[in-house]
Amino acid sequence: MGVLDRVDSPADVRACSPEELAELADDIRQFLIQKVAATGGHLGPNLGVVELTLAIHRVFDSPTDPILFDTGHQCYVHKIVTGRKDRFDTLREQGGLTGYQDRTESPHDWIESSHASAALSNADGLSKAFALRGEDRTVVAVVGDGALTGGMCWEALNNIADSDRSVVIVVNDNGRSYAPTIGGLARNLSALRLQPGYERFLETGRRTLKSVPMVGDAAYAVLHGMKSGVKDLVSPQAMFADLGIKYVGPVDGHDLAEMEAALRRAKAFGGPVIVHAVTRKGNGYAPAENDEAEQMHSTGKIDPLTGRALAESPVDWTSVFSETLVREAARRPEVVAITAAMPGPTGLAAFGERYPERMFDVGIAEQHGMTSAAGLALGGMHPVLAIYSTFLNRAFDQLLMDVALLKLPVTVVLDRSGITGPDGPSHHGMWDLSLLAIVPGMRVAAPRDAVRLREELAEALDIGDGPSAVRFGKGRVPDDIPAVRRLGDGVDVLVEAAEPGGVLIVAVGGMAEIGIGAAELLAARGIPATVVDPRWALPVPASIADLARTHISVVTIEDGGVRGGVGSAVESALEQAGVDVPVHRRGVPQEFIAHASREAILVDCGLTPAGIADSIATGSGYVSLVGPEEPVELNAPVTTASG
Ligand SMILES: Cc1ncc(C[n+]2csc(CCOP(=O)(O)OP(=O)(O)O)c2C)c(N)n1
Numbered sequence: 001m002g003v004l005d006r007v008d009s010p011a012d013v014r015a016c017s018p019e020e021l022a023e024l025a026d027d028i029r030q031f032l033i034q035k036v037a038a039t040g041g042h043l044g045p046n047l048g049v050v051e052l053t054l055a056i057h058r059v060f061d062s063p064t065d066p067i068l069f070d071t072g073h074q075c076y077v078h079k080i081v082t083g084r085k086d087r088f089d090t091l092r093e094q095g096g097l098t099g100y101q102d103r104t105e106s107p108h109d110w111i112e113s114s115h116a117s118a119a120l121s122n123a124d125g126l127s128k129a130f131a132l133r134g135e136d137r138t139v140v141a142v143v144g145d146g147a148l149t150g151g152m153c154w155e156a157l158n159n160i161a162d163s164d165r166s167v168v169i170v171v172n173d174n175g176r177s178y179a180p181t182i183g184g185l186a187r188n189l190s191a192l193r194l195q196p197g198y199e200r201f202l203e204t205g206r207r208t209l210k211s212v213p214m215v216g217d218a219a220y221a222v223l224h225g226m227k228s229g230v231k232d233l234v235s236p237q238a239m240f241a242d243l244g245i246k247y248v249g250p251v252d253g254h255d256l257a258e259m260e261a262a263l264r265r266a267k268a269f270g271g272p273v274i275v276h277a278v279t280r281k282g283n284g285y286a287p288a289e290n291d292e293a294e295q296m297h298s299t300g301k302i303d304p305l306t307g308r309a310l311a312e313s314p315v316d317w318t319s320v321f322s323e324t325l326v327r328e329a330a331r332r333p334e335v336v337a338i339t340a341a342m343p344g345p346t347g348l349a350a351f352g353e354r355y356p357e358r359m360f361d362v363g364i365a366e367q368h369g370m371t372s373a374a375g376l377a378l379g380g381m382h383p384v385l386a387i388y389s390t391f392l393n394r395a396f397d398q399l400l401m402d403v404a405l406l407k408l409p410v411t412v413v414l415d416r417s418g419i420t421g422p423d424g425p426s427h428h429g430m431w432d433l434s435l436l437a438i439v440p441g442m443r444v445a446a447p448r449d450a451v452r453l454r455e456e457l458a459e460a461l462d463i464g465d466g467p468s469a470v471r472f473g474k475g476r477v478p479d480d481i482p483a484v485r486r487l488g489d490g491v492d493v494l495v496e497a498a499e500p501g502g503v504l505i506v507a508v509g510g511m512a513e514i515g516i517g518a519a520e521l522l523a524a525r526g527i528p529a530t531v532v533d534p535r536w537a538l539p540v541p542a543s544i545a546d547l548a549r550t551h552i553s554v555v556t557i558e559d560g561g562v563r564g565g566v567g568s569a570v571e572s573a574l575e576q577a578g579v580d581v582p583v584h585r586r587g588v589p590q591e592f593i594a595h596a597s598r599e600a601i602l603v604d605c606g607l608t609p610a611g612i613a614d615s616i617a618t619g620s621g622y623v624s625l626v627g628p629e630e631p632v633e634l635n636a637p638v639t640t641a642s643g
């Protein structure tokens with residue numbers, strides 16, 4: 001019976017003795033390794049915040065004092081000590097524990113989005129509300145060094161600094177996003193951490209002086225004081241202090257007692273405070289600590305002993321993109337690449353190794369990345385900004401007004417478009433087609449397989465008079481789905497109806513396989529169907545309207561929201577062409593889709609050959625996943641004595 005077995009709430013953590021705390025931290029570390037090895041998830045980040053999270057729950061009173069985790073991928077320890085440890089076998093599985101904060105799981109969770117750099121703005125707003133309501137509550141925000149490279153953090157800091165509100169910002173500085181965090185900020189933060197003299201100075205002092213009873217304690221206090229002297233010379237304190245925010249640290253984020261003492265100092269201060277915790281991603285688990293590339297930022301199912309993946313990953317869209325870009329760049333010196341702190345996951349790492357001078361990591365800063373791309377294009381380059389589809393949301397205004405308005409040759413490569421699965425509603429790439437459809441002059445390719453991805457990326461790099469986008473999904477990429485013929489405007493006919501007058505299926509990108517399967521099932525039911533892949537889906541190619549004239553209806557299938565995407569664009573195109581043929585849109589319901597496997601969600605959305613064929617044969621509409629449920633009572637503001 002370990003200490004963890006009897007910890008089910010923050011109060012249980014607060015009741016632990018120092019010895020029990022040390023055991024609890026070890027128990028949690030082993031728990032994380034065993035559970036996340038079995039389910040997959042953010043093992044590295046969570047191993048890095050064990051002591052930090054325990055210290056926070058000992059000093060602050062969640063949920064009265066909200067604890068916000070920026071991005072939320074590092075909230076597993078928080079979940080473990082807030083009564084959810086028994087559900088970790090269901091982590092990131094349908095109906096199970098989410099991998100991020102989730103208000104339906106616990107009142108200890110306040111925010112939910114997995115989009116980085118938003119927690120400080122949430123903290124700013126929450127602390128303003130508490131001040132207005134006269135509630136004496138402290139908002140605690142845990143923000144990583146990577147998230148701190150996002151612009152919203154600095155917008156929030158600018159506001160928080162200009163107040164005396166009780167906000168404690170715990171900077172979890174492990175020096176990494178996926179890869180090492182870039183930029184002047186990171187350099188400043190790490191200056192102290194990497195200062196060997198400072199570290200040695202502290203370590204020697206701590207070890208030597210603490211061993212001397214009495215005298216040691218006094219001398220240690222002197223050392224501590226000196227530390228602040230040393231700190232003033234090299235610390236990032238100036239960066240925050242100049243903003244008007246008190247700075248505490250740097251603190252060893254794995255030293256529970258030191259972390260707790262720093263947080264108590266911060267809490268006592270009463271106004272906005274930054275506690276700079278220095279941690280190590282993957283701490284205490286050698287396979288993660290030794291993972292040079294990403295310190296096991298996010299893993300699939302692994303062998304807990306060795307850290308090795310249990311399943312080989314199939315050839316995926318990302319790897320085809322990666323190799324194609326390197327090949328294209330060899331003959332296109334104007335091509336440069338931009339990543340928002342995700343060179344590995346977006347496939348740009350190979351390009352960066354081959355062409356380091358043409359590769360730019362801007363940090364978790366998609367907005368800046370998009371407009372920096374505009375600048376690169378103004379300077380004669382052809383930038384390729386590779387981001388996950390869901391993060392395009394962050395850079396929409398920049399795409400519209402800094403790129404498209406100027407008709408600049410920027411290519412946005414959107415990986416993880418469509419349903420992604422276990423990362424839940426804020427990670428599904430279901431918004432990009434709707435967003436891109438309203439950008440004047442935007443050309444959007446959605447390859448159906450590896451062959452078309454190579455083709456369409458090259459075509460995008462040939463576009464010099466405006467922005468282009470190439471979007472593809474997560475996971476396995478079909479090698480080759482051949483066309484029967486290609487029309488003049490690039491549309492590929494994949495299936496010719498056996499006879500005229502049937503259904504025209506417009507299958508966008510990765511939905512081609514589903515469209516072909518649906519056509520086969522319809523043919524068996526005596527309903528002829530033609531299947532086409534537009535390849536360049538937006539703006540809608542002219543031949544789609546021409547084809548529609550000889551069909552009784554058009555069915556569009558897209559791995560994206562059904563409102564405003566390709567289906568809506570096809571409807572408009574037919575109307576403009578005077579083609580009076582009904583369009584039935586099939587796609588992802590315009591709802592927030594809970595986490596589950598991609599496959600399970602596609603089935604639930606009716607995005608399968610049988611689902612599409614049945615909906616056509618029966619004339620039913622597109623699927624909705626949320627019934628008329630009663631809204632769940634969430635985080636009703638805690639009424640305090642004063643309120
Ligand atoms: C806007 C946005 N862009 C990209 C990501 C993908 N992403 C998830 S975690 C992460 C790195 C976070 O680094 P940091 O904040 O330092 O936290 P750590 O993992 O080091 O604890 C990134 C880039 C994201 N969640 N949100």
Ligand SMILES: CC(=O)[C@@H](O)[C@H](O)COP(=O)(O)O
Pocket residue numbers: 071073114298345416420423474
């Ligand atoms: C929070 C985070 O790291 C996400 O960006 C997500 O985990 C990405 O997952 P995949 O790279 O497995 O799609």
Ligand SMILES: [Mg+2]
Pocket residue numbers: 144145146172173174175176177181
């Ligand atoms: Mg980090």
